[in-house]
Amino acid sequence: xxxxxxxxxxxxxxxxxxxxxxxxxxxxxxxxxxxxxxxxxxxxxxxxxxxxxxxxxxxxxxxxxxxxxxxxxxxxxxxxxxxxxxxxxxxxxxxxxxxxxxxxxxxxxxxxxxxxxxxxxxxxxxxxxxxxxxxxxxxxxxxxxxxxxxxxxxxxxxxxxxxxxxxxxxxxxxxxxxxxxxxxxxxxxxxxxxxxxxxxxxxxxxxxxxxxxxxxxxxxxxxxxxxxxxxxxxxxxxxxxxxxxxxxxxxxxxxxxxxxxxxxxxxxxxxxxxxxxxxxxxxxxxxxxxxxxxxxxxxxxxxxxxxxxxxxxxxxxxxxxxxxxxxxxxxxxxxxxxxxxxxxxxx
Amino acid sequence: xxxxxxxxxxxxxxxxxxxxxxxxxxxxxxxxxxxxxxxxxxxxxxxxxxxxxxxxxxxxxxxxxxxxxxxxxxxxxxxxxxxxxxxxxxxxxxxxxxxxxxxxxxxxxxxxxxxxxxxxxxxxxxxxxxxxxxxxxxxxxxxxxxxxxxxxxxxxxxxxxxxxxxxxxxxxxxxxxxxxxxxxxxxxxxxxxxxxxxxxxxxxxxxxxxxxxxxxxxxxxxxxxxxxxxxxxxxxxxxxxxxxxxxxxxxxxxxxxxxxxxxxxxxxxxxxxxxxxxxxxxxxxxxxxxxxxxxxxxxxxxxxxxxxxxxxxxxxxxxxxxxxxxxxxxxxxxxxxxxxxxxxxxxxxxxxxxxxxxxxxxxxxxxxxxxxxxxxxxxxxxxxxxxxxxxxxxxxxxxxxxxxxxxxxxxxxxxxxxxxxxxxxxxxxxxxxxxxxxxxxxxxxxxxxxxxxxxxxxxxxxxxxxxxxxxxxxxxxxxxxxxxxxxxxxxxxxxxxxxxxxxxxxxxxxxxxxxxxxxxxxxxxxxxxxxxxxxxxxxxxxxxxxxxxxxxxxxxxxxxxxxxxxxxxxxxxxxxxxxxxxxxxxxxxxxxxxxxxxxxxxxxxxxxxxxxxxxxxxxxxxxxxxxxxxxxxxxxxxxxx
Numbered sequence: 012x013x014x015x016x017x018x019x020x021x022x023x024x025x026x027x028x029x030x031x032x033x034x035x036x037x038x039x040x041x042x043x044x045x046x047x048x049x050x051x052x053x054x055x056x057x058x059x060x061x062x063x064x065x066x067x068x069x070x071x072x073x074x075x076x077x078x079x080x081x082x083x084x085x086x087x088x089x090x091x092x093x094x095x096x097x098x099x100x101x102x103x104x105x106x107x108x109x110x111x112x113x114x115x116x117x118x119x120x121x122x123x124x125x126x127x128x129x130x131x132x133x134x135x136x137x138x139x140x141x142x143x144x145x146x147x148x149x150x151x152x153x154x155x156x157x158x159x160x161x162x163x164x165x166x167x168x169x170x171x172x173x174x175x176x177x178x179x180x181x182x183x184x185x186x187x188x189x190x191x192x193x194x195x196x197x198x199x200x201x202x203x204x205x206x207x208x209x210x211x212x213x214x215x216x217x218x219x220x221x222x223x224x225x226x227x228x229x230x231x232x233x234x235x236x237x238x239x240x241x242x243x244x245x246x247x248x249x250x251x252x253x254x255x256x257x258x259x260x261x262x263x264x265x266x267x268x269x270x271x272x273x274x275x276x277x278x279x280x281x282x283x284x285x286x287x288x289x290x291x292x293x294x295x296x297x298x299x300x301x302x303x304x305x306x307x308x309x310x311x312x313x314x315x316x317x318x319x320x321x322x323x324x325x326x327x328x329x330x331x332x333x334x335x336x337x338x339x340x341x342x343x344x345x346x347x348x349x350x351x352x353x354x355x356x357x358x
Numbered sequence: 359x360x361x362x363x364x365x366x367x368x369x370x371x372x373x374x375x376x377x378x379x380x381x382x383x384x385x386x387x388x389x390x391x392x393x394x395x396x397x398x399x400x401x402x403x404x405x406x407x408x409x410x411x412x413x414x415x416x417x418x419x420x421x422x423x424x425x426x427x428x429x430x431x432x433x434x435x436x437x438x439x440x441x442x443x444x445x446x447x448x449x450x451x452x453x454x455x456x457x458x459x460x461x462x463x464x465x466x467x468x469x470x471x472x473x474x475x476x477x478x479x480x481x482x483x484x485x486x487x488x489x490x491x492x493x494x495x496x497x498x499x500x501x502x503x504x505x506x507x508x509x510x511x512x513x514x515x516x517x518x519x520x521x522x523x524x525x526x527x528x529x530x531x532x533x534x535x536x537x538x539x540x541x542x543x544x545x546x547x548x549x550x551x552x553x554x555x556x557x558x559x560x561x562x563x564x565x566x567x568x569x570x571x572x573x574x575x576x577x578x579x580x581x582x583x584x585x586x587x588x589x590x591x592x593x594x595x596x597x598x599x600x601x602x603x604x605x606x607x608x609x610x611x612x613x614x615x616x617x618x619x620x621x622x623x624x625x626x627x628x629x630x631x632x633x634x635x636x637x638x639x640x641x642x643x644x645x646x647x648x649x650x651x652x653x654x655x656x657x658x659x660x661x662x663x664x665x666x667x668x669x670x671x672x673x674x675x676x677x678x679x680x681x682x683x684x685x686x687x688x689x690x691x692x693x694x695x696x697x698x699x700x701x702x703x704x705x706x707x708x709x710x711x712x713x714x715x716x717x718x719x720x721x722x723x724x725x726x727x728x729x730x731x732x733x734x735x736x737x738x739x740x741x742x743x744x745x746x747x748x749x750x751x752x753x754x755x756x757x758x759x760x761x762x763x764x765x766x767x768x769x770x771x772x773x774x775x776x777x778x779x780x781x782x783x784x785x786x787x788x789x790x791x792x793x794x795x796x797x798x799x800x801x802x803x804x805x806x807x808x809x810x811x812x813x814x815x816x817x818x819x820x821x822x823x824x825x826x827x828x829x830x831x832x833x834x835x836x837x838x839x840x841x842x843x844x845x846x847x848x849x850x851x852x853x854x855x856x857x858x859x860x861x862x863x864x865x866x867x868x869x870x871x872x873x874x875x876x877x878x879x880x881x882x883x884x885x886x887x888x889x890x891x892x893x894x895x896x897x898x899x900x901x902x903x904x905x906x907x908x909x910x911x912x913x914x915x916x917x918x919x920x921x922x923x924x925x926x927x928x929x930x931x932x933x934x935x936x937x938x939x940x941x942x943x944x945x946x947x948x949x950x951x952x953x954x955x956x957x958x959x960x961x962x963x964x965x966x967x968x969x970x971x972x973x974x975x976x977x978x979x980x981x982x983x984x985x986x987x988x989x990x991x992x993x994x995x996x997x998x999x
Contacts, residue, residue, distance in 0.1 A: 029844065031856070060839045065679070076844050076857065081836035083682060084846025085675075086705050092672035096679030096687065097836070100638050100663055104683070104836055122675070125668035321663060328658035335660045337631050338798045341624055343614050345561055346795065347416050350610025 022059050024050040029079040035070060040191035040217035041138065045077055047197045048136075052080075055205050057105050064107045065094040067114035070145050071138035071217070074109040088119025091126040091135065098131050099318045105205070108135040112153040113143050116172050120152075123212075127183035129317040130209040136201075137174055137214045138191075142223035155299045160222075175293040175309055178212040179286045185211035186289065187308040191218060192231050196306065203308055209316045216304075230304055241295065243307030248276035249292070251303045256295060265291040267303060281311045383592075384599045390449035391555065391603055392457030395547070396474045397466030397487075399432050399442045402544040407444025409548055409565060413557035415615035415792055418605030419448040422906065423617075423790045424456035424979070429645070429728045436490075436498050441473045450604040454756075454906035454913075456789060458981035464547055466490065466521070469499045480513040485550075487543070489522035517596055521546055528586035532579045542583035549587025556602050559584070611794040618757040618786035619646070621793065622716060623653035625764025627660050630686045632765070633772055633804035636661040638680030640673035641690045645728040646784040647718040650690045670698035674715065678702060681711045684808065684835040686768060690716040693735045694725065696742065703777050704743040707871065708847045710822075710831045712771035712778075714764075715739075715749075719783040721977045730977025731784035733902050734953035739779040740931055740960070746868045748875040751779040751930040755905035757786050758793035765802055766928065770878055772806050775830040781930070783952075785979050786903045808833050811840035821845060821855040829874035876932050885934040887943075889923035890916065895996050897944040898989065899969070901927040901957055904950050904980060911985035920993050930957070938965045946996055948972060950985055 027049045035041045052062065062080040066072035068087035075082025085093050090108045098106040108126075115123045115137050126133060142160070143149040149162040153174065157166040178186045185207040189200040197215065204211035216227045230236050238252035249256035249265075255276040259266035265277060281289065289310040296304055325331070393410070397403045404425055414421050424445040433440030447457035462483040465471035467490040478484060491506055505511060506518065525546040529539040545566075552559050563581060570576040591597050630637035639662065641651040655664040663680070667673035674689040681687030689699065696703075696717050706713045719735045721727025739751050750770050754763035760782055771778040809819070809832035821843045822831050834841040843855065851858035852866055887897060888909070900908040905926050912924040925940060927933065941947055941961070947969040949958045955971040962969055972988045974980060 031844075058839065060837055060842055063836045075846070078844075079842055081842050082844040082846075083709070084844065084848065086701050086847055089671060089675045089702060092667065092675030093679035093682070095672070096638060096640055096665065096676030096681075097683045098679075099665060099676070100636060100680040100685045101683040101836065121668055122672050125672065325658045325661060325663070330659050330661050333659070335631075335657075337628060337660070340627065340657065340660070341798070342612065342795050343616075345412055345416060346612050346614045347418055348612050349418065349605075349608045 022053050027052045031076045038220040043191045051198045062105045065090045066109040069111040069114045071111040091122040095131045102318045112139045112151045116152045124181040127181035131317045134211045138217040140217045140219040144219045148222035174214045179290045184209040184314050186310045188214040188306050190216045239302040241303040241305040243279050281308045386599050387602045392447045392460045393462045394445040394460035395464045396443040396470035399440045403442045406544045406548050409562045414448045420453050420606035421448040422456045425788045438469050441469050454910040458983050468495050483515045485517045487521035488518045489520050545580045545583040546587035549584040550591045553588045553591030613792045616793040617790040618760040619649040622760035623650045625761040629768030635686040638685040639664045639688045640676035642670045642673045644692045646787045647690045670695040674699040674702040688714040692720050693722050700743050704747050705847045706777040707747045710775045714767045716780045718787045727977045732952050736956040753781040753902040757789050757791050820853050823853050879932040879935045882934050884936040887923040887925040891921045894921040894923035895945040897923045897947050899949050907980040907982045910982035914986040915989045941967045
């Protein structure tokens, strides 16, 4: 346990490290994300005590134990709901959710989409390793079709979720994807998410070296990754390897074509209010090969947050400016008096 | 035996006085009356019942109500499943139940007559709306012959009133369609009843003005229909006498009429105000609990945040999240919702944070009887979680008592940092009674102390270091500098709260959590039995909404010379500290419950007492008569022993 001392001065990375021994498997992608988060949190300019990490169940959900902020390791799938209650009642806090592909998209899918549509001021980090790690290797709702695991010896039958599509379908106001091993990109995306007012969903491709090793290797290996990674930069053309993304007018959607195609590459714009464009970008990805894989910010738009709207309703009702009269509430409109009236009856 | 027991809450009960009204018709005085108003779901029966109740409350009678309506919003018109009824018991003395059987039935159509007539004892009064007794309507509910003319109503005092057509006639000249005019027939009926029982009408007229403020033509029509009903009673020979029930001698104070759900909502607001916390309600709509959400959603001026969640799990999750942040977190639901919330309640047990779970019980299992009452969630509240997961349980005994029960649930949750169940039920939720409005300064002080960094200067903050008296752990809110810590559902090491899989530690923590909940008993007043004779050998032990029928039954038995004691539990977990000692004083213990013996199971297991149950699960409260008969049966056994 750390001694209780209220420090003066800006916190640094080590201030965000808890004294707990990290218990992920050696080589797990979670280490890289933890290191990135610990080193980027000081840049937020927030007091450490104002930051809360809430997680569900799964390997990634151990995350809060390793950060010296406030934290809650909750139950499977429910972190967005718990965090919603916290964020809606405490707008002074910076509330983060750490979840995984099973936690967020399988058992907790309902809470995820409703948090996104409400636009509660939450930052959701979805660690996607496309496998169930903590229960030792069953397929997950993001596993590629036909995945052979202990629970699917003949191959999985379900079509996977694309988490970005799900989030955009729920009209999330901030949706991004990044990769555990790319520290610079990870930090940039997390920073953008932190600065966003409203629910931010960041999908982080994270390697499970025990049960699904190298699931994203082709997106990481220098020399190979360029052919698959579609880096989303505001105002920049959508392009990867020898290909680019154009508007396919005949089909009414985006299409990846050879760089030699005469049509101009589409210029990325994450600020479009209509989520259709961002959805089309998300759908460029092939679910089996993960190629191309767009990374970066798909969508970042402004919409009032649930917690601010709730605060406004309370303020408009006089909360905070007028002392409420509990006695009047209890009495209501229709009263009568028995015996000597203790006070005048207001009728 | 049933006949022998008729008085206190059953049967007609004339008072001595009789006089003439100024209008010339004689006025008969009664001590008490039970009226049931029944009609189609779309006929406005609940509104009519509510208004008559308000008039009765304003007049100063003691009263108790029982709304009884179908789960369907509008079942097909005129059918048996579509009948909606409202029963009101009012008296010139202290009463405890909505009455076993109606003295007066108002039947707005054949379906209402068919479903309700069997509840009215012969000799009772039946007022029927003759206009609705058409061949088609009779056939729809399976009447082969017209019950108004085939002798079915022999032995009843029947008033045949053409309610619909007289309403339409009274509204001649009003700018309404015939259909709209017909819809005012409930106001005509209310006017007639108001005349019949000398009810004050000012509040009803004012209510109509407020409700239809934007439609002056509807106000005028309803007033006219109401007045026409009143005048009909006053002038027609159909009604020869009217009745008077004098105000009851209730304890001095200011009163209002209230049903259980708003009382519970006010209790939660009061608890938040008295603790200095914001109230956060996470809820998902479910019958019969939704009205608490509706009520609390109005009171934002009190800092009340209501969150209509995507499901029951999110509702409790958000409430727990808010509690973590320093709010008074509450979730409201019914049995099926509790089933979904179980895992999160277990998390609250592990996190040791305050949380109130209000279960407004209804008939089960599964979807069961959504609009009918039952007490069958006691063992679910007690045991319905994985692992050793103790949760305190409190239960209100009457509609108005829901207010005090909510304050008590909050006291336990805040003092002991634990989830608490409040077990109300559909009868308490919708039934109403007069409530003596408490003075705010008389309400308990629930001030909470949060952990502060100053208290730990130089020493580590230990999130599971307990208060030696309550065993509660510190409540350190996010935003408090220096107290950053992590909590979770994994087993924690004692004191430090770090993750621990140590066998001895787990055993210690399981026992500590159990001891904390058991220790709440030290803060509970000893239970006392009501036994005027002091010589009773039989104890009737109840919990929840059986209080009214059980107490009325005991009074009834005593009026007939029997000796019986009555005790009622507010706390189901832990039990009051002296309960075992109390039980040991009696030869027999009878536990009436609207389930198959859940409290009896707990009592037998805990105290090795051979308690017997009296159990009914009909979706309706017990009648005091049936309970009194059971008590008398046991008394005969006890005396014969």
